[in-house]
Amino acid sequence: MQIAVVTGASSGLGREFVYQISRTETLDEIWVIARRKNRLQELSAKIKTVHVRPIALDLTSQKSMTIYRELLKQENPDVRIFVNAAGFGKMGNYAEISRQDCDSMIDLDCRAAVDMTVLTLPYMREGARILEICSTAAFQPLSALSVYAASKAFLLHYTRALRWELSPRGIHTTAVCPYWIKDTEFISTAKKTRNSTAVRHFPLASHVHSVVKLALMDSRLNLAVSTPSPMSFVHRIFAKFIPHSAMIGIWELLRRI
Numbered sequence: 572m573q574i575a576v577v578t579g580a581s582s583g584l585g586r587e588f589v590y591q592i593s594r595t596e597t598l599d600e601i602w603v604i605a606r607r608k609n610r611l612q613e614l615s616a617k618i619k620t621v622h623v624r625p626i627a628l629d630l631t632s633q634k635s636m637t638i639y640r641e642l643l644k645q646e647n648p649d650v651r652i653f654v655n656a657a658g659f660g661k662m663g664n665y666a667e668i669s670r671q672d673c674d675s676m677i678d679l680d681c682r683a684a685v686d687m688t689v690l691t692l693p694y695m696r697e698g699a700r701i702l703e704i705c706s707t708a709a710f711q712p713l714s715a716l717s718v719y720a721a722s723k724a725f726l727l728h729y730t731r732a733l734r735w736e737l738s739p740r741g742i743h744t745t746a747v748c749p750y751w752i753k754d755t756e757f758i759s760t761a762k763k764t765r766n767s768t769a770v771r772h773f774p775l776a777s778h779v780h781s782v783v784k785l786a787l788m789d790s791r792l793n794l795a796v797s798t799p800s801p802m803s804f805v806h807r808i809f810a811k812f813i814p815h816s817a818m819i820g821i822w823e824l825l826r827r828i
């Protein structure tokens with residue numbers, strides 16, 4: 572059974588990945604993972620071209636990892652595409668974000684991303700593709716997004732190193748680094764802290780459709796890092812050549828405008 576697995580599929584990027592994969596790939600099933608079961612069921616009902624299997628899991632819990640591992644063992648699928656899009660961020664300084672939110676960010680954006688990838692890998696073979704959804708936040712430290720940006724830097728570095736480990740197996744591994752995206756729940760979730768105006772504006776934000784289309788194309792081309800919008804590409808170049816201290820200064824100005 573050839574399948575795709577998409578985490579974070581109940582909204583935003585993950586859901587759009589499911590739509591586009593269902594249109595462009597020949598698969599027997601797409602496994603969709605997130606906490607909100609009703610959203611996953613709605614998605615499954617909407618897609619007619621391939622069977623979409625809703626799997627409601629909270630990826631910050633170890634029990635969910637055991638459930639996923641057992642499901643893989645039972646079904647023994649051939650995972651052609653694994654998209655890890657589950658993730659969230661919170662805006663505010665060290666005193667404005669709860670410790671629980673900080674821990675959950677690290678848990679979901681780092682630990683769960685690694686665990687889900689490692690659990691899926693035994694079921695992937697040559698030509699399979701992994702897309703780890705990082706962020707342009709991975710390119711530099713960001714005040715008022717310090718834990719989130721650090722968690723995405725972790726995922727970017729992990730993904731780039733994993734790519735080398737997996738290259739003898741012929742598995743394509745791409746770190747997808749989008750800039751702000753308007754039409755997802757990310758920004759509204761991120762603003763729910765003690766300082767909802769820590770970042771005031773999101774200029775030139777992109778849209779999920781084009782981000783996912785470009786990310787899938789970059790993964791087909793086996794790029795190490797996908798910057799799926801002009802802004803994410805520019806950010807990547809700037810962060811490479813301008814010292815981090817100057818980039819943080821620019822960010823401090825931009826987020827207050």
Ligand SMILES: NC(=O)c1ccc[n+]([C@@H]2O[C@H](COP(=O)([O-])OP(=O)(O)OC[C@H]3O[C@@H](n4cnc5c(N)ncnc54)[C@H](OP(=O)(O)O)[C@@H]3O)[C@@H](O)[C@H]2O)c1
Pocket residue numbers: 578579580581582583584585604605606607608610628629630631656657658659660679704705706707748749750751752753755756757758760
């Ligand atoms: N939007 C942006 O501006 C932007 C920019 C760069 C990178 N990103 C990254 O893109 C990825 C997708 O974000 P998005 O913009 O699509 O945001 P989103 O609409 O909020 O989607 C986040 C997804 O993660 C799932 N999720 C959250 N906590 C979870 C948990 N504990 N267990 C399982 N699933 C969980 C959510 O589903 P449930 O709530 O149903 O569990 C949802 O499906 C994230 O990794 C984010 O960091 C976003």
